[in-house]
Amino acid sequence: MLKVLVPVRENILRAAEQRKATGLGGDISEFLGQLIDLGFDFRLRTLYRQFEAGEISLGYFARELGLSLRELYAVLEERGLPTSSIALPIQAAA
Amino acid sequence: MLKVVFDAGPLITACKFYADGKLIVDHLLPGCQIVIAPSVEDEVAVLGAPYPDGVAAAERIADGRIAVDPISSRRWSAHLAAYALGDGERDSIELCSQIEAEALVVDDYVAFIAASRAGLKTLMLPDFVVELAKRSLLTAQSAEKVLRAIRPRYRKGVVEHSLMQLQEVM
Numbered sequence: 001m002l003k004v005l006v007p008v009r010e011n012i013l014r015a016a017e018q019r020k021a022t023g024l025g026g027d028i029s030e031f032l033g034q035l036i037d038l039g040f041d042f043r044l045r046t047l048y049r050q051f052e053a054g055e056i057s058l059g060y061f062a063r064e065l066g067l068s069l070r071e072l073y074a075v076l077e078e079r080g081l082p083t084s085s086i087a088l089p090i091q092a093a094a
Numbered sequence: 095m096l097k098v099v100f101d102a103g104p105l106i107t108a109c110k111f112y113a114d115g116k117l118i119v120d121h122l123l124p125g126c127q128i129v130i131a132p133s134v135e136d137e138v139a140v141l142g143a144p145y146p147d148g149v150a151a152a153e154r155i156a157d158g159r160i161a162v163d164p165i166s167s168r169r170w171s172a173h174l175a176a177y178a179l180g181d182g183e184r185d186s187i188e189l190c191s192q193i194e195a196e197a198l199v200v201d202d203y204v205a206f207i208a209a210s211r212a213g214l215k216t217l218m219l220p221d222f223v224v225e226l227a228k229r230s231l232l233t234a235q236s237a238e239k240v241l242r243a244i245r246p247r248y249r250k251g252v253v254e255h256s257l258m259q260l261q262e263v264m
Binding site: 055059062068077082085086 | 102103106107137138141142145147148177178179180181182183184201202203204205206207218246247248249251252
């Protein structure tokens with residue numbers, strides 16, 4: 001796993017330290033890593049709802065998430081989510 | 095020969111799934127000319143190079159079975175500006191208009207609406223498969239296998255609708 005330097009709000013760091021002190025959590029960096037994963041997952045789900053609602057396209061979704069379109073396709077496929085946002089058949093226009 | 099522009103989503107799907115031991119794109123190519131925008135090539139074949147479908151697309155681009163056409167003018171920039179589209183979707187709409195392709199194949203709702211409103215004939219990949227069968231450019235039996243193979247990538251109802259349309263062709 002890659003290690004990067006990330007600024008963290010003081011209250012989040014305090015929460016991580018407190019969890020460790022009370023025996024609830026182990027390594028602080030592991031806890032912070034989990035928060036980052038949750039944040040990514042939250043962002044993914046938020047954008048997927050917009051995609052599903054027909055507000056944003058797949059390409060826009062990928063760009064907002066910081067993935068290539070092919071990477072996003074793989075992420076959605078792993079989660080069993082359709083990559084087409086068209087819910088009902090639309091007759092060809094023109 | 096039916097000339098169509100493919101957006102990235104349907105191209106990935108066509109280069110990823112198999113029917114009868116053959117990639118979907120290879121079922122489609124004898125009956126049509128697929129043209130893509132350079133940004134779609136980037137999304138699928140360049141950034142998608144680590145994936146087998148990216149390699150499959152790159153091979154077909156390299157040997158000319160899939161054509162890549164540059165965008166020479168942007169007729170719809172202002173119209174498309176406020177849509178939440180990616181570069182590939184935007185360029186596919188421009189390219190379809192520019193080369194006067196018969197249709198844009200796109201599985202994305204926003205791109206579908208934007209392209210339709212630009213006056214382009216717009217088809218989802220399952221609709222395109224049925225269209226090829228209607229024109230006898232793909233056998234109905236192969237079309238059915240293709241539709242069943244790509245079903246996981248679509249919402250409920252889409253492929254079922256296409257299968258019913260196919261019954262009318264058979």
